[in-house]
Amino acid sequence: MSERQKSKNHWQAVALSADIRGKPKRILFDGAPLVLFRSAQGIAALFDRCPHRLVELSTGKVVGGEIECPYHGWRYNGEGRCTAIPGHVGEMPHYRVRSFGAIERDGVVFVSSGAPESEPYLHCMQGKDIVVRRVRSSTQSKVIDAAENILDATHTHFTHKGLLRGLSSKRHLVRVEVTGGEGWVEACYTGEERQQGLISRLLEGERTKTIGRFRHPGIAELEYWGKGGLALATTFHLRQADERTVEGVGWLIGPRQGWLGEIKALAFKPLFNIALEQDRRVLKSASDNARFETPARPAIGPLDFLRRDIAAIMDGEMPASAAGPRVHQIEL
């Protein structure tokens, strides 16, 4: 098996279960159109093209757990086998649509072009007593830029002023420890003052540490820890849907605290969506601007601790941080 094939042999989060009910849904998966629908055997993912006259199956409908093409009504089951050609009398000829592995876990649909034996990774608080909200996003960008954006603490003063940071420009000396290993890298921030942004004031107490982590193949996680334990966390699964679109599916996570936890979780989602929109704007601006000649390569500044390691992990290489922790001091 080649490196590339091996790297494809994993699950990718592609949609929220709640978005696939009665109607089929088209997604782009590594640049290829797929249709997701609920078959008799559960969630199914097929190449979204009828072999007959190449119409998008996702514009058809689901009938009895099979997908019906809107043009001549050919039907396909969850494995992609053609089961009906309306009007045809006699033995069924064999036609197939390519099928992909598809499973659902914790309200999220995962697809693979291989046949992974392992379960998909869900989020950083798996198995803990938590409340979650699930979110989805679409951004004009590249996975590396979108992942770095989620983990980058130094843009929050500008892009999210007032929301994640206070309105004053006062900064505090913070210690950052970067550690890593095969398929992951993380930055742990300690010594931060209580944050003055709206989200922190509403949802957090005093913060003791912040962790930003990247995991293979495109997972970005943030954990905010307080004196009493975890205050907030997010895990975002990012993937390159096509050349210029990053699709994200994620969990917003808080500790279970009875009704308080539920209220916080309720408030977190709309606030988080505002932050997401602010990020979408800068990422789109960068993506539009990258097409001009010289220089299209971003400069890796002294505070961009994770960029090179994220790139290495995405290429299937060992990140430099695996050789030992790196410690930085910055003003945040």
Ligand code: FES
């Ligand atoms: S194009 Fe799909 S049935 Fe003819």
Ligand SMILES: [Fe+2]
């Ligand atoms: Fe951001």
